[in-house]
Ligand code: 16G
């Protein structure tokens with residue numbers, strides 16, 4: 001690989017100097033006009049990663065998800081469709097921060113030497129982007145770095161984040177026993193729709209579903225899926241709203257999953273009618289939140305915790321009906337943000353183990369892999385259900401002892417195809433929720449009544465230096481600043497059924513404080529008191 005070629009290309013896509021870039025929980029994410037050089041350099045890293053992994057395809061996704069339209073981001077997808085291996089996040093950070101073009105190429109070669117990467121071997125990278133206009137400049141920078149490193153490159157153009165994860169896995173498993181699906185966008189729709197209809201096993205969905213697409217990429221992609229869907233057969237009647245991607249400035253504006261979750265209300269436009277079933281996707285369609293307006297009590301949200309409990313209860317029931325009791329380990333993975341009532345419901349009512357991990361999909365995903373069936377969801381609506389190879393094999397090969405057992409095994413097998421195995425996928429999760437509600441014969445009210453959430457409050461606290469805040473115990477406690485946790489504990493003790501924790505955000509320059517307690521006013525009061533403590537320790 002010719003140093004001069006890379007340097008010449010890099011000069012056309014320089015980074016904005018004087019900044020420190022960090023590969024965080026969502027890759028590099030910031031104002032789009034800071035990202036051209038960053039994306040060029042991410043291309044170099046992807047080129048190395050692919051060669052390190054014997055030429056398997058690596059994915060690069062350009063999106064800033066639920067963030068404002070002026071932001072963008074870039075992240076790397078590993079061959080099986082999972083997040084970039086953690087050690088490589090550091091390499092990505094170092095590469096992007098190289099002060100000069102010469103330093104960049106030196107580090108690139110040093111990394112190749114240290115990791116014993118043969119630069120003459122073939123490499124392959126695929127890319128996708130959301131609907132942000134800035135995406136095309138960033139894709140051009142990426143293409144340039146892949147050309148400069150002689151890496152095979154396929155641009156899949158506009159995709160949801162989970163679609164790019166799907167394609168990455170499909171390419172790398174094609175022709176193997178673990179083949180994940182056809183390598184195309186239409187292959188994705190076909191796989192989902194076939195599995196959806198198999199999972200329903202003749203049951204019909206009742207009542208319409210309105211889907212708010214955050215004016216993001218989920219809109220056109222959901223419309224693509226619906227074009228191929230036979231609503232007479234399944235009963236699913238979807239109305240798509242907020243699917244305008246031609247006016248970039250309205251992306252995520254007063255709509256979408258993040259709006260609904262953080263504001264704890266429905267989008268103002270269009271307004272849901274009481275009783276209707278609604279859900280919202282986020283800007284890159286990897287988060288899903290359900291909600292409805294209860295005619296008596298008003299807005300009611302069914303977030304990631306609710307989707308996790310719904311999925312876990314249904315799958316555990318199926319496993320029992322299939323005669324797989326005790327044969328497969330089923331577990332639920334949550335973060336500290338999960339409502340305490342959901343954790344209690346899973347452990348005490350469903351009798352399933354719960355694992356708590358730090359925030360960020362990679363942590364949950366990793367923990368879910370240690371179960372045969374791992375249900376993971378963040379409260380914000382990002383999540384999926386992972387089935388181990390053993391579980392999938394069991395569904396396919398176990399001899400059913402009764403028609404009921406056959407039914408359960410077939411549904412489990414269909415669910416493993418319906419639910420995206422690479423990453424949380426709002427469209428796939430939505431079809432899963434619809435299947436479960438149809439099987440259980442549940443309305444939104446039935447689902448809402450499974451348990452009662454503890455009132456909670458999330459507060460964003462600006463501090464002088466968020467890096468002072470270091471956590472332990474899956475972010476449920478602060479180890480630093482010393483003494484801060486003791487002060488928080490003292491406050492928590494004053495309330496009933498209360499819990500509170502603080503952590504530095506991984507995506508913003510701030511700390512977040514979460515509190516829950518027996519009543520609304522107690523939760524608010526506790527959150528505010530803990531926020532004061534955090535501010536006092538925050539350094540200026
Ligand atoms: C990122 C994470 C998401 C997490 C959020 C927390 C991924 C793909 N995304 O968006 O899982 O909930 O960060 O943000 O891992 P925070 O650190 O600002 O609270």
Ligand code: MG
Nearest residue numbers: 065282284286
């Ligand atoms: Mg997202």
